[in-house]
Structure formats: C-alpha cells, structure tokens
Amino acid sequence: MSSPHAAQRPVRLVVTDxxxxxRSTVLFRLVLALPHLVWVTLYGIAALTLVFVVWLAVLFxxxxxxxPHTFLASYVRYTVHLTAYLTLAASxxxxxxGSTEYPVDVEIDAPARQGRLAAGFRLLLALPALLLSSTxxxxxxxxxxxxxxxxxxxxxxxxxxxxxGWVASLVRGRMPRGMRDAxxxxxxxxxxxxxxxxxxxxRYPLATPGRVEPEPELPLHPVAIGVRDDLGRPRLLVAFRFxxxxxHLLWLTLWAAAALLAAIVAWVVALVLGRVPRFLHRFxxxxxxxxxxxxxxxxxVGRPFPGFVGREGSYPIDLTIAPxxxxxxxxxxxxxxxxxxxxxxxxxxxxxxxxxxxxxxIAALATGRMPVGxxxxxxxxxxxxxxxxxxxxxxxxxxxxxxxxxxGRSPEPPPLSPLPAEVVP
Amino acid sequence: MRxxxxxxxxxxxxxxxxxxxxxWLLAGSVVPDDLSLPHVDVDATFGxxxxxxxxxxxxxxxxxxxxxxxxxxxxxWLYARRGTRFIRESAAGPIGTGMFLGMVGLAIVWLTQLPFxxxxxxxxxxxxxxxxxxxxxIFGGWLALGGTFVAVCVALLVVMALARWLGSWWWxxxxxxxAVIAALLVFVSPYLxxxxxxxxxxxxxxTYQRFEKEQGVDGIPLRIQKVxxxxxxxxxxAFGMGPSSRIVLWDTLLDGRFSNREVDVVxxxxxxxxxxxxxxxxxxxxxxxALPGALVLMLATRRRGGMGEPAAVxxxxxxxxxxxxxxxxxxxxxxxxxxxxxxxxALQTTHDPAAARGLFEExxxxxxxxxxxxTWAYLMLQTHPTLAQRVAMANAWQKRNRR
Numbered sequence: 026m027s028s029p030h031a032a033q034r035p036v037r038l039v040v041t042d043x044x045x046x047x048r049s050t051v052l053f054r055l056v057l058a059l060p061h062l063v064w065v066t067l068y069g070i071a072a073l074t075l076v077f078v079v080w081l082a083v084l085f086x087x088x089x090x091x092x093p094h095t096f097l098a099s100y101v102r103y104t105v106h107l108t109a110y111l112t113l114a115a116s117x118x119x120x121x122x123g124s125t126e127y128p129v130d131v132e133i134d135a136p137a138r139q140g141r142l143a144a145g146f147r148l149l150l151a152l153p154a155l156l157l158s159s160t161x162x163x164x165x166x167x168x169x170x171x172x173x174x175x176x177x178x179x180x181x182x183x184x185x186x187x188x189x190g191w192v193a194s195l196v197r198g199r200m201p202r203g204m205r206d207a208x209x210x211x212x213x214x215x216x217x218x219x220x221x222x223x224x225x226x227x228r229y230p231l232a233t234p235g236r237v238e239p240e241p242e243l244p245l246h247p248v249a250i251g252v253r254d255d256l257g258r259p260r261l262l263v264a265f266r267f268x269x270x271x272x273h274l275l276w277l278t279l280w281a282a283a284a285l286l287a288a289i290v291a292w293v294v295a296l297v298l299g300r301v302p303r304f305l306h307r308f309x310x311x312x313x314x315x316x317x318x319x320x321x322x323x324x325x326v327g328r329p330f331p332g333f334v335g336r337e338g339s340y341p342i343d344l345t346i347a348p349x350x351x352x353x354x355x356x357x358x359x360x361x362x363x364x365x366x367x368x369x370x371x372x373x374x375x376x377x378x379x380x381x382x383x384x385x386x387i388a389a390l391a392t393g394r395m396p397v398g399x400x401x402x403x404x405x406x407x408x409x410x411x412x413x414x415x416x417x418x419x420x421x422x423x424x425x426x427x428x429x430x431x432x433g434r435s436p437e438p439p440p441l442s443p444l445p446a447e448v449v450p
Numbered sequence: 451m452r453x454x455x456x457x458x459x460x461x462x463x464x465x466x467x468x469x470x471x472x473x474w475l476l477a478g479s480v481v482p483d484d485l486s487l488p489h490v491d492v493d494a495t496f497g498x499x500x501x502x503x504x505x506x507x508x509x510x511x512x513x514x515x516x517x518x519x520x521x522x523x524x525x526x527w528l529y530a531r532r533g534t535r536f537i538r539e540s541a542a543g544p545i546g547t548g549m550f551l552g553m554v555g556l557a558i559v560w561l562t563q564l565p566f567x568x569x570x571x572x573x574x575x576x577x578x579x580x581x582x583x584x585x586x587x588i589f590g591g592w593l594a595l596g597g598t599f600v601a602v603c604v605a606l607l608v609v610m611a612l613a614r615w616l617g618s619w620w621w622x623x624x625x626x627x628x629a630v631i632a633a634l635l636v637f638v639s640p641y642l643x644x645x646x647x648x649x650x651x652x653x654x655x656x657t658y659q660r661f662e663k664e665q666g667v668d669g670i671p672l673r674i675q676k677v678x679x680x681x682x683x684x685x686x687x688a689f690g691m692g693p694s695s696r697i698v699l700w701d702t703l704l705d706g707r708f709s710n711r712e713v714d715v716v717x718x719x720x721x722x723x724x725x726x727x728x729x730x731x732x733x734x735x736x737x738x739x740a741l742p743g744a745l746v747l748m749l750a751t752r753r754r755g756g757m758g759e760p761a762a763v764x765x766x767x768x769x770x771x772x773x774x775x776x777x778x779x780x781x782x783x784x785x786x787x788x789x790x791x792x793x794x795x796a797l798q799t800t801h802d803p804a805a806a807r808g809l810f811e812e813x814x815x816x817x818x819x820x821x822x823x824x825t826w827a828y829l830m831l832q833t834h835p836t837l838a839q840r841v842a843m844a845n846a847w848q849k850r851n852r853r
Contacts, residue, residue: 262539265557271596272549272603318541330550332542340541 232398
C-alpha cells in the first residue's frame with residue numbers, strides 16, 4: 026500500500042521490517058558488516074567513475090543511459106540496505122549487489138528527461154541536501170559527509186539511533202519502532218540525496234518525514250504537535266529573526282529557573298501522591314509550549330512572532346499536552362536516569378534543528394517561503410524535544426517517541442484473545 | 451470649566467512649575483557668569499591648512515547626517531502609516547505585539563541607516579580617522595544592536611503596561627520609571643564594560659591622586675581602554691555613578707602624540723565631571739525631558755487608541771524620533787555647559803592654560819574637528835564647546851588669573 030505523497034516521487038522508500046532482531050547478530054553487527062564496508066568503498070569508486078559518464082550523457086542527451094543508470098541505482102539500493110543493517114533499521118544480512126529485496130529498500134524510477142542547466146550544476150545544487158543528509162547521517166553513499174558531520178558534532182541522527190537501538194535490541198530482542206522510523210527516515214532522505222547527486226533523478230530531495238510505503242505508524246502520544254503554517258515568511262522578519270527573539274530568550278531564561286524549581290516540587294509531590302498537581306502541570310506545560318513556540322520562530326519553522334505565555338492554540342506550530350494522569354512512583358523516582366537516552370537522541374535532533382534553521386533562514390530570505398520539507402522536519406525535531414522535556418518535567422509518563430513521522434496511521438489494536446472453544450456435549 | 455478639565459489643568463500647571471524650578475536648579479555652573487570669551491583667530495591658532503581640511507572633512511559628515519536623518523524620518527513616516535500590517539505577523543498579546551512592532555521599526559531604521567554609516571566610515575578611513583573594517587562595522591555591532599532591541603522592548607513594556615493600567619495618565623509615572631531605568635543603566639554600565647585595564651604609569655597615577663584631592667573626590671578608579679586598533683582619535687570619558695564611578699582614557703591619548711601636561715588636563719577635565727556631579731545632573735535633565743516627551747507621545751497616539759494598543763507603536767516611534775530631533779539643541783546646550791564647566795575645573799586644577807591650548811590644537815589634528823563649525827551644526831550636533839571656544843576659555847582663564 027503506497028501513500029499517495031510517496032508514490033509521486035521517483036525515489037521511494039519501502040519498509041517491511043517487523044522490528045524483530047536476533048540478539049547474536051546485533052551483538053556482532055559492526056564486525057559482521059566489515060566485508061560490506063570494504064565492498065561499499067570499491068563499489069563507490071566504480072559508481073563515482075561512472076557518474077562522470079552519466080553527467081556528460083545528461084548534458085548532451087538530457088537523459089541517463091539505461092545501463093549506467095541501473096548500475097548507479099543498484100549502488101544506491103545497496104547503500105540503503107547496508108545503512109539499514111548498520112543502524113539496526115533492518116535485521117537480515119544484506120546482499121552485496123543491492124539487487125535483491127530487503128526490509129528497508131528503495132524503488133528508483135527508470136531514467137527520465139532532465140534539465141541540462143540543473144544537471145550541469147548538480148553538485149553545487151546538491152550541497153544543501155548533502156549538508157542535511159550528513160546531519161541525519163543516514164547514507165553510506167555519503168560516508169565522507171557523515172564523517173565530517175560527526176566529527177564537527179553537528180549530526181548523526183542515524184548514528185545516535187544505531188547506538189541506542191543496539192542497546193535496546195540486545196536487551197529486548199526488538200528494535201523500538203520510533204528509533205527504526207527515525208533511522209529509515211534518515212536512510213530515505215540519504216537515498217534521495219544520493220540519487221539526486223548521482224543524476225538518477227532531477228527531483229530535489231524532500232525532507233518531509235514519513236514518506237514511506239506502506240504508510241508509517243503514528244501512535245497517540247500525550248504530547249503532540251500541530252502544524253497550521255502557510256510556509257510564507259516575510260523577509261524582513263527572517264533577516265532579523267535572531268534579534269527579534271532576544272526578549273523571548275531573556276524571558277525564557279527567567280522562566281526556566283522557576284520551571285526547574287516547579288519540576289523539583291512536582292517530583293516530590295508525584296513521589297508521594299502518584300500524580301502531579303494540576304496547577305504545577307499547567308505551569309510546566311505552558312513553559313514547554315512557550316519554549317517550543319520560541320524555538321519554532323527562531324529556526325524559521327513557525328512564521329509569526331510568538332507570545333510570551335505559552336498559551337495553547339496561540340501559535341501555528343503548537344503543542345497539545347494531555348492533562349495530568351497517574352504515574353508509577355518507581356518511574357518518577359528514576360526519571361532523571363531514564364531520560365538520559367532520550368537526551369542523547371534529543372541532542373542529535375538539536376543538530377538537525379540547527380541545520381534546518383540555517384538552511385531555512387537562507388531559503389526564506391531568498392524566496393520569502395520556508396521549504397515544506399525543512400518546516401516538517403523542524404516540527405518533528407521540536408516535537409521530540411518537547412516530549413523529552415515533558416517526560417523530564419513529569420508532564421507525562423510516556424517515553425518520548427523518537428519517530429519523526431508527523432502524519433501516519435493509528436496503530437492496529439492488539440489482537441483479541443481467542444474465544445474459548447465451544448463445548449459440545 | 452468642568453471639574454475634570456480643571457483638575458487636569460491644575461496638574462499640568464503644577465508639573466510645569468516644578469519643571470521650571472528643577473531646570474533652574476540644574477542649570478547652575480562654576481564658570482563665572484561674567485566670563486567673556488576673547489576672540490580666537492582660528493586660522494592663526496590651528497593653521498589655515500588644517501582648518502580648511504577639517505572643514506572639508508566635517509562638511510561631508512554634516513551632509514551624511516542630514517541625509518541619514520531625512521531617511522530615518524521618511525522611513526518612520528512610512529512605517530507609522532503602514533507598520534500596523536505587521537500586527538498579523540505576531541501571535542503575542544497586545545504588549546508582546548507592541549514590543550514586536552517596536553523591534554521591527556528599529557530593524558527598518560537600522561537598515562536605512564546602514565548606507566550612511568558605511569559612507570561615514572569610508573570618509574573616516576579616507577582621512578585616517580578610523581581603522582575599522584567595513585565588515586566589522588556592519589556585522590560587528592550585532593551585540594549592541596541586540597542591546598538596543600532589548601532596551602526598546604523594556605521601554606515599550608513599561609509604557610504599554612502603564613498605559614493599559616492608567617489610561618491617559620500613564621505619562622507621569624512613565625517618565626519617572628524611565629528616569630529610574632536610566633539611572634540604573636548608568637549605574638551598572640561600568641560593571642558591564644569590558645576591556646578596561648588599570649593604569650600602569652606611576653606618574654599618571656600620582657597626578658591623578660593629586661587631582662582627586664584638589665577636586666574633593668576620592669577613590670574613583672582610573673582605567674585605560676585599548677582602541678588603538680580601531681581608531682587614531684584620542685578621547686576620554688567619565689561614567690558611572692556613586693560606587694560605580696569610573697574615568698577612562700583611550701590608549702590613543704597615551705601614544706606619545708600628547709605631552710604629559712596635556713594628558714593631565716584631560717584627567718582634570720574628566721574628574722571635573724564627577725566632582726561637579728554632571729552624571730546625576732544629566733539624569734535629572736533626562737527626567738525633565740522624559741516628562742514632556744511622554745506627554746507628547748500620549749497626545750500623539752490618542753487617535754490610535756493610546757499607547758496601550760500595539761497599533762500606536764509605529765506612530766510612537768516616529769513621534770519619538772521627531773521629539774529627539776526637536777530637543778537635540780537643548781540637550782546639546784546642557785551638555786556644552788557641563789563640558790565648559792569641566793574645562794574650567796581642569797584649568798583651576800592644573801593652572802596650565804598653555805597645556806590646555808596645546809591639547810585642543812592637537813585634537814583638531816587627530817580628530818579633524820572643525821574648530822569653528824556652522825551655527826546649525828553647532829546647535830544640532832556639538833555636545834562640546836567648539837575647539838575655538840575651548841582655546842578662548844583657556845585664554846580667558848589666563849587673563850583672569852594673570853599668568
């Protein structure tokens with residue numbers, strides 16, 4: 026079943042993974058992948074040599090020859106399989122050709138006509154996508170870029186997911202769904218970027234999360250984000266965005282001090298009563314919401330100047346936070362420890378958000394509009410950070426959902442227990 | 451006359467009377483009232499070549515300033531008419547939106563002033579007065595611009611909150627609150643200023659301590675600020691209040707172009723500002739100007755619902771800019787009186803009019819200041835007496851003290 030949004034694209038991500046992971050292969054995953062790491066380097070050299078031929082062909086014929094196109098498409102597919110294996114987004118050992126089916130796979134259309142001008146400057150045009158892709162860290166085809174991003178500390182969402190997912194898979198024998206979806210998103214965007222850079226398509230990569238076949242799952246979470254934004258960005262407000270947000274930053278600094286005190290009080294009360302008092306919940310929820318509004322404005326994810334009080338419904342990129350509910354005391358007691366993995370992932374999302382902000386700032390300054398993909402990715406990153414702080418501040422006992430999917434299907438209800446067999450006398 | 455109108459008129463009368471009395475109290479000076487400044491032949495004193503070069507230099511800056519003011523007023527007029535469109539770009543409440551509109555207005559004005567700032571910098575660099583790079587001039591001041599944004603926000607927060615609470619009477623406490631904020635900023639600014647080093651020259655330190663005793667002040671730290679990488683101009687200033695009082699000399703004053711006696715005159719002059727309480731006096735004048743300023747703002751924005759409404763903010767920016775221009779000659783007059791008083795105190799302390807003359811003549815060379823600017827520029831731009839007037843005061847002091 027393909028989502029209509031994904032079907033229109035020439036490069037489509039298909040995920041049929043069932044989340045089950047065999048512990049023995051998880052434990053030795055990196056060692057097992059060593060032959061692939063050697064092979065992908067050789068494969069990459071061949072692909073890079075060939076892409077020069079394809080570049081000349083597209084410049085003259087406006088279309089890539091079928092055989093080199095197929096070779097490069099196989100290379101991209103192979104890197105997708107390998108990256109999925111390395112980041113634990115899939116379980117089976119991948120083939121070395123990229124031609125067999127895999128639980129995390131891409132479909133790439135046959136060669137189509139391409140514009141000469143865009144093909145001529147392809148590498149230059151691909152730079153923003155390469156930068157974002159390296160921050161997401163989801164493509165072995167862009168290994169060098171990912172390495173730069175990791176070394177500079179700006180990126181590696183997929184790498185953070187891989188490390189955390191490795192621990193989780195070892196313990197539970199299953200990859201958490203949210204982490205798998207974060208990894209597959211990074212892989213999908215990396216594949217689109219590689220396909221664009223390697224002249225397999227002239228469609229620019231789209232950063233909107235959740236364009237996967239079949240439609241991804243989006244479980245209900247007590248902290249949800251709503252996006253009611255028209256993408257228009259007045260250039261004057263974009264140019265001076267950082268200065269305009271200074272009063273908010275000062276205000277949030279003061280508020281954060283009060284919120285920290287309130288969170289400590291809430292923690293003590295929740296340990297005793299098993300729930301956070303309503304007024305503290307409201308105060309902390311307003312703080313988390315106001316922070317989300319301000320970050321959305323700063324990173325060009327939201328359009329208007331935000332308010333100062335974090336009122337629900339007051340901003341186009343808005344948080345809905347469920348009312349207080351009972352929480353298990355043990356979970357409350359260990360909250361500071363439990364939140365640590367989420368903080369690791371949150372810092373990776375912060376790197377993504379920074380790149381979204383910088384690229385969005387340049388794009389909005391030039392065109393007066395925020396690219397939809399960047400806006401959606403920014404909203405997903407903001408949601409994760411809000412969920413982390415909501416969890417830390419005891420606004421919810423639900424662990425943050427690391428999936429970047431913004432729109433998806435509700436999870437299927439658990440299967441009913443079989444009815445007792447009818448007793449036949 | 452209705453009672454409310456009578457009450458209003460009564461309040462205005464009391465405030466006006468209080469204003470006049472306060473201004474009279476603040477206007478005092480130690481410079482003798484009967485002091486008449488002798489004529490100074492500018493060409494003979496400063497050299498005709500230097501005078502014509504300084505005039506040419508200043509003329510460009512005057513034109514640049516006039517054009518910059520015209521552009522600022524023009525853009526603010528446009529913003530006052532159309533700026534309310536930006537209200538839909540705010541998801542904040544009325545006060546937050548007002549702050550937002552204030553910052554947007556400031557951003558627009560900054561953008562329009564940029565070409566004039568760059569032109570002035572080009573002219574300064576051409577004449578060797580400044581060594582600041584263009585990139586640094588445009589992008590190096592973001593922190594200061596951010597500070598201005600915050601200041602505008604605080605001002606609008608105070609005004610709008612008071613206006614929403616007190617209606618059309620906000621301007622009376624508003625002026626008081628502004629004065630308090632200004633005093634607070636004056637007090638804390640020495641603690642926030644970085645890059646001020648202690649004096650390492652024992653002679654300078656000894657002289658400074660002697661001057662402190664002579665002027666009856668004690669324990670005001672003397673600091674050196676390194677600016678020699680940015681400009682060749684020489685300057686010094688006194689700032690802070692009470693325990694935060696400081697005197698700062700630019701290192702360009704100590705690079706050998708000025709003699710020790712000339713530097714002593716500068717020290718005595720800056721100490722004169724503190725010993726004459728010029729900084730609290732300046733705050734007093736600020737408070738006196740804030741009162742009519744707030745009144746004008748209140749009256750001008752009534753048709754837009756008053757200062758409690760964000761729609762009034764773009765108009766308030768225009769009114770504030772015009773008010774600042776209108777009162778500028780008065781502010782400069784007060785400033786010149788204070789500077790003249792500090793000059794007089796420096797002469798009384800150093801007893802060295804020759805050094806004072808040498809200092810002012812050297813200023814003309816290093817800063818290319820026009821010793822005798824046109825009257826309009828004198829009224830609108832000169833915060834200090836002209837160099838010719840300062841030389842004349844040194845001559846007058848010498849004549850009066852028969853030295």
